[in-house]
């Protein structure tokens with residue numbers, strides 16, 4: 001049984017016969033399910049890329065539940081590709097991704113990836129997050145509406161709920177997208193550079209949302225270039241050149257030596 005068949009492949013994403021995305025039978029995923037096994041998402045020797053060009057090379061990593069995980073690395077390291085593989089929108093060429101049974105990871109991309117004139121309000125965008133449970137354009141239930149209003153509140157955008165998304169600032173849009181990710185109540189929440197270009201208040205709001213999701217038992221993952229923010233995560237994966245350079249607690253991973261090596265700064269030392 002695989003889960004990627006439900007999610008489809010991203011443009012250029014391919015699936016090889018020896019790749020697999022496996023449900024973890026030990027862990028439930030429906031909202032309200034509380035007895036999550038402390039397993040998380042496991043990537044085992046995953047290779048993936050685009051149109052025959054490899055990007056990830058034998059990535060093995062563990063994304064724990066009930067924790068905030070930061071994925072860091074230089075530009076082009078493969079962070080978004082790794083998140084895409086976990087989300088199931090990029091099919092591995094080989095290797096396995098194991099996650100809780102029936103989980104549909106919630107993926108939040110950057111606001112800059114949205115069509116400029118999308119004719120939807122902020123509340124519409126957040127409601128769409130419930131489609132994972134109800135189906136597209138289906139009538140939402142009272143519980144769904146409550147979750148939507150809660151998420152609008154958590155992200156500090158309740159007062160913007162009736163505004164068209166296209167009329168908002170970048171930071172406000174990003175908050176709406178994170179709210180959409182939150183209401184999916186997935187076991188696995190993936191935010192790709194959620195705080196890029198945002199002010200300190202917006203960054204704090206999104207960090208708090210990640211922390212809350214982790215507190216609810218979710219594997220809350222964010223890609224970030226902010227090493228101070230990564231340092232506040234519970235778990236950190238440092239990748240460079242499509243390979244995991246280090247994984248573990250931020251203190252263990254984000255050493256001067258590892259950071260210098262990953263970003264190629266060691267060649268500037270000693271000048």
Ligand SMILES: Nc1ncnc2c1ncn2[C@@H]1O[C@H](COP(=O)(O)OP(=O)(O)OP(=O)(O)O)[C@@H](O)[C@H]1O
Nearest residue numbers: 011012050055073074075076077078079080081082
């Ligand atoms: N849709 C795509 N088609 C082809 N190549 C791609 C695609 N998306 C990314 N790549 C390539 O894959 C490599 C890794 O890209 P990826 O976006 O995963 O890196 P990243 O670590 O997230 O980078 P950044 O920090 O710059 O966002 C890069 O060389 C990039 O050019």
